[in-house]
Amino acid sequence: MTYQNYSLKQLQQIDAAHHLHPFTDHKEMREAGSRIITRANGPFIYDSEGTEILDGMAGLWCVNIGYGRDELADAAYAQMKELPYYNSFFKCSTPTPVLLAKKLAELAPKHVNQVFFGSSGSEANDTALRLVRHYWALEGKPEKNRIISRKTAYHGSTIAGASLGGMEPMHKQLNGAVPNIVHVMMPYAYELALPGESDHDFGLRAAKAVEDAILEAGADKVAAFIGEPVMGAGGVKIPPMSYWPEVQRICRKYDVLLMLDEVITGYGRTGEWFAAQTFGIEPDTITTAKALTSGYQPLSALLVGDRIAATLVEKGGEFNHGYTYAGHPVACAVALKNLEIIEREGLVDRVKNDTGPYFAKALQEHIGGHDLVGEVRSIGLMGAIEIVRDNATKERFLPAGSAAVLVRDHAIAQGMMLRATGDTMILSPPLIWTRETIDMACDRIAKALDLAQADLRKQ
């Protein structure tokens, strides 16, 4: 029986009765009911009522080539018929992960040539954490195992992912979880720059927090620093250009590995294949997932730099870690086709030279001047809108987050899906957006802001 045999109400009731959702207050959801998305095409999603909504979040930062690509369905179908599954344990391989690893080595920065597959970004970060600690153990320095991360970072929802991340509400439910991870300040100039401090100087100061944490622990105790090039779930926090090169300089000075979490930024989002290229740095590990398959299949790839890979091969010894679905043949076939489409349609270049700059300008011109907006910012095709009560003082509405939720709800009613995190609205659309789609999005968001402002005035 297919879902069409059920009414919306029935689906919502069954959902509430049996389905526990991620990051959800289940009491609240049972009262409100869920929004049921039934199909999608190009840049649009459709709910069970047939309402068309422009998807400003590419699903969950992942559907970079847009919806409804038959080529990906065909690739999955063909692979399922030929070989739906075999593992890559016990010195076995299947063809598609082999070819995908080669392709990723070609696209990644020069010093990155090895790939470890998983099914999600969280899993890939678990692998990354285990791998860097394993690396230092192989190098005869097992005590060099501390990881430095940042407040409000998001690195996934497994125990290791949540411990690496810097989300306080998650830590509260973790009870200590993975030890020896510390969190330093984030490079978020809008709230943390001092009066009169330039963006450049703020970037250097935020990087200095990494050095301070290394010195506090002692460099011989610190394995690695991990960060998202642009903090995503934390609110599309874009660091000043001075930040990452300085973090890299500090890591090199103290022989600390650099781990970059590109689960959101990988595969074109910032206008290069990887944000490591956008910011001009050479990380030792790059975590990727999401847009690797444009979300059509669950798949992650931890890209591993030559330094770590060389030690694995030279020193030997088993790395006691791996997943049943590591290098899943169907997911890898879909990823290969997805990357082929991104290349064929020149989507990365388009973000860099056309839609990215146009997106920045359109946000600035159509949204940036609104009374409710404290700042708009973007890099490539990811952007943020700060919602404030007073854009001169940056004062927020109370309770925290309530105004952004209001804007979001109006936006969805206007046919525009975007997300609210705290008091920041975030956008991360499919890379197939054109100038026309960007204009359509800005119109709808501007309308939502007007409606939210009218509501707030009444309150």
Ligand code: PMP
């Ligand atoms: N790292 C980052 C930067 C992410 O944004 C996410 C997911 N939003 C993850 C890791 C976790 O990925 P997943 O949900 O696939 O486990």
